[in-house]
Amino acid sequence: MSQNNAFQEAALPLFADADEAAVVAVPSGKLPSYIADHRKRLRARFMEGGAAAMPDYELLELVLFRAIPRQDVKPLARRLLDIFGDFNRVVTAPAPRLVAVQGVGDAVVQELKIVEAAAQRMMRARVMNRAVLSSWDALLDYCHTAMAHRETEQFRILYLDRKNVLIADEEQARGTVDHVPVYPREVVKRALELNASALILVHNHPSGDPTPSDADITMTGQVQDAAAVLGITLHDHLIIGKERELSFRAQGYL
Numbered sequence: 393m394s395q396n397n398a399f400q401e402a403a404l405p406l407f408a409d410a411d412e413a414a415v416v417a418v419p420s421g422k423l424p425s426y427i428a429d430h431r432k433r434l435r436a437r438f439m440e441g442g443a444a445a446m447p448d449y450e451l452l453e454l455v456l457f458r459a460i461p462r463q464d465v466k467p468l469a470r471r472l473l474d475i476f477g478d479f480n481r482v483v484t485a486p487a488p489r490l491v492a493v494q495g496v497g498d499a500v501v502q503e504l505k506i507v508e509a510a511a512q513r514m515m516r517a518r519v520m521n522r523a524v525l526s527s528w529d530a531l532l533d534y535c536h537t538a539m540a541h542r543e544t545e546q547f548r549i550l551y552l553d554r555k556n557v558l559i560a561d562e563e564q565a566r567g568t569v570d571h572v573p574v575y576p577r578e579v580v581k582r583a584l585e586l587n588a589s590a591l592i593l594v595h596n597h598p599s600g601d602p603t604p605s606d607a608d609i610t611m612t613g614q615v616q617d618a619a620a621v622l623g624i625t626l627h628d629h630l631i632i633g634k635e636r637e638l639s640f641r642a643q644g645y646l
Contacts, residue, residue, distance in 0.1 A: 427464050431457060448479040455483075455507055459499040468495045483508045484541040512538050516561065524550070524558050524592065524627075531558075532630075532637060539596040539632045547574050547595040551588035552627070560586050574611050576618040583624050591619060593629040600634035604645065612640060 434450055443451055449469045456465040475493060476482045487501050515534040519527055531550075539546055551560040564579065583591060593615060597603075604612075608631065616626040629640040640646045 427462075430464075430466075449473055451479055452482060455503050456500060459503040468493075468500075471495065481541050483511070486543060489543075519558055520561065521557060521559070524552060524556050535594050535630060535632050535637065539594070540634055542596055543598050545595055545598060547593070549579055549582070550592040550594060551583055551586050552590040552592070553587070554589045556590060556627075559588060574615070576611070576614045579615050580618045580622060580624065583619065584622065588624065590625040590627050591615070592627050594632065595630075596632040602631040602633035602636060602638035604629075604631055604638065604640070609645060612645065616646065 434446075434453060437445055437450075438454060446454075449466065452469040452472060453465050456469060460468070472482045472490075472493060473479070476485050483504050485504075487505070490496050490501050490504065491498075512534075515530075515537045518530040519534050522530075524531055535548075539548070547564045549560075549562055549564050550558055551562070553559050562582070564574065564582075579591070579593075593612065595608075608629075612626075612629045619626050626646065627641065628646065631638045631640075
């Protein structure tokens with residue numbers, strides 16, 4: 393990893409080892425003034441202007457403050473962004489990849505995953521037990537938050553009642569970077585258990601390109617056929633890419 397000017401603000405050694413638990417001793421348990429003042433200013437700016445007033449690395453610093461209480465976290469924030477690209481990708485990165493970064497240990501991973509879980513829960517609350525067709529944009533936002541930055545494929549099923557209200561959102565399977573196993577019989581069986589009247593299939597493409605593969609199209613047809621036999625409607629199949637999604641219904645595949 394090359395060092396650039398962004399790292400020169402650190403007056404202390406970055407980390408003694410790969411885990412943030414090994415911190416530099418601070419006399420009397422107090423932070424050096426330059427760190428304490430920086431943290432105070434950053435928190436004040438956040439409270440005054442919100443996240444919109446801060447670049448990604450500063451927002452990430454705020455998250456890291458709790459995990460690393462006695463060190464300058466700016467170098468680590470910039471390092472994480474250099475490796476993963478942006479705030480979203482840092483927060484949603486798999487734990488094994490995070491801990492491979494110098495300076496990241498269990499406490500940092502925990503804080504990042506708390507942020508990820510909170511974001512997903514808040515977005516999910518906007519769509520659960522609501523009519524999907526009248527909150528479609530919120531549904532897409534939720535799917536992007538939950539799936540767009542995953543590095544392996546995930547297949548989710550949204551189950552709807554007779555009024556198209558979302559009654560369940562369940563992960564059906566996880567796969568590799570380019571494949572996830574889906575079993576139409578299990579999809580329909582679960583719909584019957586939930587007394588669902590309609591389905592929306594959702595999965596992500598880690599490549600970032602939501603264009604459906606031949607296997608995606610074939611599987612969707614199989615689920616549609618199996619559901620139709622039991623009077624269950626397949627409303628759509630959404631493929632979530634990095635920047636955009638593809639709707640089978642809108643593209644004429646359904």
